[in-house]
Amino acid sequence: MKKPSIIIGKKQIIMSCLTLMLAVAVYINYATSPEIPVDGRTAAVKSDDEPIKYGETEFVNAEAAPETDDYFAQARLDKMNDRDAAVQTLQSIIGGGDITEDEMVVNALDAVQVSKLIESEGTIESLIKSQGFQDCVAYLDGETAKIVVKTEGLDKAQAASIKDIILGETDIAAENIRIFEVK
Numbered sequence: 001m002k003k004p005s006i007i008i009g010k011k012q013i014i015m016s017c018l019t020l021m022l023a024v025a026v027y028i029n030y031a032t033s034p035e036i037p038v039d040g041r042t043a044a045v046k047s048d049d050e051p052i053k054y055g056e057t058e059f060v061n062a063e064a065a066p067e068t069d070d071y072f073a074q075a076r077l078d079k080m081n082d083r084d085a086a087v088q089t090l091q092s093i094i095g096g097g098d099i100t101e102d103e104m105v106v107n108a109l110d111a112v113q114v115s116k117l118i119e120s121e122g123t124i125e126s127l128i129k130s131q132g133f134q135d136c137v138a139y140l141d142g143e144t145a146k147i148v149v150k151t152e153g154l155d156k157a158q159a160a161s162i163k164d165i166i167l168g169e170t171d172i173a174a175e176n177i178r179i180f181e182v183k
Contacts, residue, residue, distance in 0.1 A: 011101060018108040025115030026087055032122050033080055071110045071182060072150065079121075086114055100139070113142060120169050127165045138166075144176040156183045 002042050018059060090111045098105070121138040128136040135150040145166050151158070159179055 015108055018112050022111045022115045025118050029118045029122060033076060072135045072137055083118055090114065119141065124165055124169050128162055131161055140170060145170065145172045146178045148180045148182055150182050152183060
C-alpha cells in the first residue's frame, strides 16, 4: 500500500502567502481604525471625557455637535464595512471549489491589491494628519484617490503637500487625485 505523499507546489505557497498578507492587512486596518460602538452611533462626551447621560438638562440645553465630526465617523464606518464586504467576497471566491487554478491566482492577486489599498489608505490618513490637519479620510480604488480633510481653509501649499503624500505612497497619476474640504 502506497503512502499518500503531500506535495507542496509553488501555487500552494503563493496562495498561502497571499492569504496571510490579506489577513495581516485586514488586522492592521481593524487595529488602527477608531473604535466605533456596535450600534454605529458615536457617544456624546463632555469636555472632561465623561459620557453625557441622555435626559440631563445639560445635554438637552447643550449646543449641537458639529456635523463634520459625525461625517468622519460615518465615513470611516462606511469605508470599513465596504472593505470588509469586499474581503469576505474575495475569501469566499478563493475558498470556492468550482474555480480553476488560473482564476484562483487572479482572485488572490485581487485580494493582495485590496490589502495594499487598505494599507495605503491608513498610511495616507496618518501622514496627512501629521501635517496638521484635524481629520482626514482617504478613498483609493487603484486608479483614483479622493481625500476628505477637515480644515478651516485649504491653500495651494497644503493641497500640494497632500498630493505629494499620495504620489509618494501610490502609483496614482496627479490628475486623478481629488481633495475635498469639510469645515
